[in-house]
Amino acid sequence: MDTLGLLNYAIFMGVLIGIYALLSLGLNVQWGYAGLFNAGVAGFFAVGAYLSALFTAPPVPDRIMGWELPTVVGWIAAMVAAALIAWPIGKVTLRFRSDYLAIATIGVAEIIRLVLRTEDLLSGGVRGITGIPRPFGDLPYEWSQLAYLALTWAMVVMIYWALERQLAAPWGRMMRAIRENEHAAAAMGKNVEARRLEAFILGAAIMGLAGAVYVHFMRAITPEAIDPMMVTFLVWIMLILGGSGNNRGAILGAVIIWVIWSSSELLTDRLPAEIATQAKYIRVFVIGLMLQLVLRWRPEGLLPEGTHVRRSS
Secondary structure, X not given: OOHHHHHHHHXXXXXXXXXXXXXXXXXXXXXXXXXXXXXXXXXXXXHHHHHHHHHHOOOOOOOOOOOOOOHHHHHHHXXXXXXXXXHHHHHHHOOOOHHHHHHHHHHHHXXXXXXXXXXXXXXXXXXXXXXXXXXXXXXXXXXXXXXXXXHHHHHHHHHHHHHHHHHHOHHHHHHHHHHHOHHHHHHOOOOHHHHHHHHXXXXXXXXXXXXXXXXXXXXXXXHHHOOHHHHHHHHHHHHHHHOOOOHHHHHHHHHXXXXXXXHHHHXXXXXXXXXXXXXXXXXXXXXXXXXXXXXXXXXXXXXXXXXXXXXXO
């Protein structure tokens, strides 16, 4: 691979790392702030990706939507739609034990994925949606990639800044209090269910934004992109490795895990064809082994939340 090819690949990786950083930040709001176990990250990612695509893509005769709206409208719609999907899920399940939320989010994510595979009027079924516009798409390829990289990380910085302000505000302190001891927080007059619902909806909206950023970068979307392995499992590992409850840890975990994942793909692609396919599964083993080591030797993650807050066992 020549120098230009390496540069383009590095930019491509940088954009995807930024997208996964957004997903990890959204999950950190739910799990790190409020202790909510969301096992359906892929579902909210899919809602954001497809809705932004439908709002901004050109019209197709056999499809209902395709309004060619500005990209910013698609991104806002993606966040609103993911939040609207999260509201009834949280409203029904957050009053019960955490395992109900995990079951509900897994179920909703699978329902969304299967509907997208079989429905043609909106999602295009297995063919998906193409022709999605990209900001700065009129620039030469390398400049377009660089500009989108800058835009993606500007979104990461903006979300990080907003979450840090919320975490330092009374809302953040209240969320940590609810996470640590919800009965004590309720005894002090806090509406535990409403505050948890706020965290769940906020995290889902950020995941929807990540889906929108992804779909405009790739310029196309198919149901195969909504792989729970890639959009739920990896995101959880990123957050656990980096340190849940710490937004910097969420971003650091996204960087480390995606670099390892992509680097291992480059290595397996250089192997002989007869063993390359089997070797790709080594990536999953390596990531899983890293997770086990982190949980054994540093369960708080590489960047812990802080010594002033301790999780109850």
